[in-house]
Amino acid sequence: MNAFSLFKKKRDQCSLDDELESSSKSPKNDIFISYSFEDIGKTFISHLRSALIRNSFTISDHTMLPVGQNMHLELLKAIEESEMYVVVFSPDYASSVRSLDELVDIMDSFNKFDEKKVVPVFYKVGPSDVRSQKGPFMEPFQAHQTNTNLDPLRVQEWRQALKDVSQLSGLTLQNGDEAEFVLKVVEELEKMQRPQEFHVTDHPVGxxxxxxxxxxxxxxxxxxxxxxxxxxxxxxxxxxxxxxxxxxxxxxxxxxxxxxxxxxxxxxxxxxxxxxxxxxxxxxxxxxxxxxxxxxxxxxxxxxxxxxxxxxxxxxxxxxxxxxxxxxxxxxxxxxxxxxxxxxxxxxxxxxxxxxxxxxTMLLNRRESLNLFTRLMFVGDSHVNPKFIKEVVSRAGGIPLVLKVWSSHFKQYEREQWPSIMETLKGIPHGDVQKQLQLSYDSLTPRLKKLFLDISCFFNVDSETVDKDLVVKVLEDEDSRFFPNNEIQYLVDKSLVEIEQGGFFKMHHAIREMGLEIVRQENEDEPGQRTRLWDQTDVMRVLTECSGTEAVESISVAFFKDMHDVTLNAFGKMSNLRLIFVWIHRYDSLSFHDETAHLLFKKLKYMHWFHFPFKSLDNFDMCNVVVLTLTKSRLETLWEGIKNNITVQVNWTNVKVGAEQTKCYKNFKMIQI
CATH class of the missing domain: 3.40.50.300 (P-loop containing nucleotide triphosphate hydrolases)
Known part of the structure; x- marks a missing residue:
């Protein structure tokens, strides 16, 4: 093996040994400049270096290597620790064996690391002179080729390096203002400089x-x-x-x-x-x-x-x-x-x-959520309440924003207050969370907003799984050209709703709570003046006080207490009800004093009443009802007369259907009793 081959092997090995270390670190210098010192080191390069330093670049070249060290190893280190390389080709560049070896090292590093950049600068020579070793490059290379002290493979490496670098986009000065050209080089390097890194996050969990x-x-x-x-x-x-x-x-x-x-x-x-x-x-x-x-x-x-x-x-x-x-x-x-x-x-x-x-983008899993919230709240704190953390993580549902906002909120209070604060957050989302999540809602059309609130406040109730086909069946309205199938897909595309396998709705509970809060803010003091009611306390208040109004469009509630103070007239004031879901835990929980009262629900499209307490439906005028589900009802007869085009599924043998038509409920698509 000749001296050059040994030298090349050692150089390659040094590069390989340093690769892992250097690739994991930020460059030590912005720019390494390669040039023929004897040719232009005291003129053009001096001006270029001064301009780069004035523009806050850190630079290195062969004249700045530490004295008393292995010069080639130090040169390789300086090259690999630089982000960009400026190779200045001048008329006498090819005469410098040191410059040519340096260029080979630069191109090796450039090819090895994708993030490296090489800027060739052609100072009073042309790119074709460099590429083909012609013009001022011809005579020096003829001398190198006949020099018996040089390995021909080494000369070939020089030629290849010159060919490769000359094909890169560069800057050329043949004649003209040298000071202006220096500024042009600096401007180009500023554009190519490694972008300023973003601060990602203090706690990069996941x-x-x-x-x-x-x-x-x-x-x-x-x-x-x-x-x-x-x-x-x-x-x-x-x-x-x-x-x-x-x-x-x-x-x-x-x-x-x-x-x-x-x-x-x-x-x-x-x-x-x-x-x-x-x-x-x-x-x-x-x-x-x-x-x-x-x-x-x-x-x-x-x-x-x-x-x-x-x-x-x-x-x-x-x-x-x-x-x-x-x-x-x-x-x-x-x-x-x-x-x-x-x-x-x-x-x-x-x-x-x-x-x-x-x-x-995937939500944080439980382990990641626990990790993030612990970092945000309890760094260096040994007094950690596992039950509290688990509850927070469960409610946050894997959304980093919620965990960050809540942790900041909790820190403003004493530990003894945290459980009560958590209870408040369950019913009223933190303002910063609400503002961020509501961005998608605010961009919806009025129709889509109404559909989203119907899903989040009614069709996504915790006690019932609702499939998309049912919602489409209930809300479709040919007269107003409203076809929910298309609109629901729009909400899916907006990441507000998901459709699970089998066609069932899925909504992240933080999104649902955002929708509930939008409705709550319609009137914070008087729930009977909101468009939708779902909270048991609010519904009980509205029904017992008869404070419901025409504003109410849907009720979704489960009663587990006696409701003997409720009258049928409490529902009568809510004449614009479109959707009703009532779950009563037993028949006698609800006792109406005026069963003869008549309710006119012209806009009602859907009613599901578990343990329906009445013996017939004659109290209810529901000319637009689409779906009627009265599970385990006390019905003895549906109504007086029969309804055309109605499919009635009867699960109780004591239900009687009248023999004479008195009303026509032509919109019915499903009745379950």
């Missing part, structure tokens, strides 16, 4: 594993494709936090990177279709000189030019409408190959027609 999953979804190894990944999940689940971690890890592998946060808030201002592209361009270029941009088309043209030339990592955080993506002209075909676009959203429909790979 972040690392989810970040790894998302990075895997990005398929960074597919460098010839442009991919869009959409990160879905409810508010407060940690979408942005996870994406920040992914951005910190992945951005160094891209030529340009941009994290555009809070798209939703940016687009609240007038003229946002100009402001949003302007913010995007400033993020990509790290400058604000586009503040004079006057129209949307000007911004789109600039964005296309920027993203088509370099590999870009783009994060658009909190997208809530497809027009936001249209205003930025987010179309994969405009992006340079290898680019990646990450979108975070609560609404699948905000993506429009963009083809994307979905990533569904």
């Amino acid at each position: 972040i690392a594993s989810r970040a790894e999953e998302l990075i895997s979804t990005l398929r960074l190894d597919q460098k010839d494709r442009v991919l869009v990944v959409a990160v879905f999940g409810i508010s407060g689940i940690g979408k942005t936090t996870i994406v920040k971690e992914v951005f910190n890890r992945s951005a160094p592998s891209f030529d340009l990177s941009c994290f555009l946060a809070d798209i939703h808030h940016i687009c609240k201002v007038p003229n946002w279709k100009v402001k949003l592209p302007k913010a995007f361009i400033s993020c990509l270029t790290h400058e604000n000189r586009f503040s004079i941009m006057s129209n949307h088309n000007e911004g789109v043209s600039k964005i296309r030019r920027l993203v088509s030339r370099r590999k870009v990592l783009l994060v658009l955080d909190d997208v809530d409408h497809f027009q936001q993506l249209e205003s930025l002209d987010i179309c994969p075909k405009w992006f340079y190959e290898g680019s990646r676009i990450i979108l975070t959203t609560r609404d699948k429909r905000s993506l429009g027609n963009i083809q994307c790979i979905p990533y569904h």
Whole structure:
């Protein structure tokens, strides 16, 4: 083995030994400069170094290595501890054996670490001179080729390194203002510098594993494709936090990177279709000189030019409408190959027609929730109440935001008060949690808001499992062109509702409590003036005081106490009731004093009454009822007469159906008795 081969083997081994250590650390220096000292070290390089230092870059080169050490090992260390490499090719560069060896080391490091960047600077030479070793490079290489003291393989490595580096995008100065050219080099390096890392979170519980999953979804190894990944999940689940971690890890592998946060808030201002592209361009270029941009088309043209030339990592955080993506002209075909676009959203429909790979953010599991809440509340505290922690974790339902807000809230009070505070939070969500979770609700149309509140306050009651088909059957209204099947899917796309296997509704209880709180705030003092009633205490108050009003549209309650003070007229005042669910624990729990009273429920669509206490339905005028379920009722007859087109499922043999038609309940789709 010749001397050069031994040298190369030792160099490669040194690089391999340091790889794991150096890859896990941040670069020690921003820039390593490679140049021929004898040629331009005291002129152009001196000016360039001064300009870089003035712009807060940390730099290194072969003249700054420590004295008395193994110079080559120190050189390798300096190269691998630098983020970017500036290789300045001058007319006499190829005459320097040291510079050529240095270039080979730089290209080895560049090829080994994806986050490294090389900027070739052609100072009074052309890229073709470097690539083909012509012009001022021809004579030195002829001399190297005939030098018997040089291994031909070593010369070949130089040629290959020169060919590879000359194919990278660089800067050229043949003639012109040298001072202006130095500023241009510095400006380019500022754009390429490693993006400033985001502070992710003080307590990154569960972040690392989810970040790894998302990075895997990005398929960074597919460098010839442009991919869009959409990160879905409810508010407060940690979408942005996870994406920040992914951005910190992945951005160094891209030529340009941009994290555009809070798209939703940016687009609240007038003229946002100009402001949003302007913010995007400033993020990509790290400058604000586009503040004079006057129209949307000007911004789109600039964005296309920027993203088509370099590999870009783009994060658009909190997208809530497809027009936001249209205003930025987010179309994969405009992006340079290898680019990646990450979108975070609560609404699948905000993506429009963009083809994307979905990533569904997972809630914290029980172990992760316990870990996070313990860190937030009890660092260094040995007096931990396991029962209290378990209750909090159970109620938080794996949403990091809830755990963080609650921990901060609890810390404001003495420990003895925590149980009572927890009881309050069960009925009234903390304002910060409510505000965040309500963002999705606020963006709904009035029809969708009504449907969401029906599901959260009525069809998602804890005591009953309700399937989607039943809700569609009950709420469908051809006259007003309301078809809940489509609307329910919209709520699913907004991450407000889930449909379990078998078609049953599933709603995270934090989302449900957000809906309950919206209704509670309709009138905090008088529940009878709210649109929906579900709390047993509130319902008992409304019925015993006869304080219900026309505002009430649904009642959902289970009575476990005697209700002898309730009269039928208490229901009569709520003439706009659409939905009724009453569970009475026995027949005689409810005693009406005026069974002859007549109730006109023209808008009633659904009634489920367990242990229905009446012997007939003649007290109820329900011309629009769709579903009637009277389980274990006291009915002896449905009504006087028969109803056309009605399928009656009779489970009790003592129920009698009249022989003469007196009413026509044409909307009935199901009756269970």
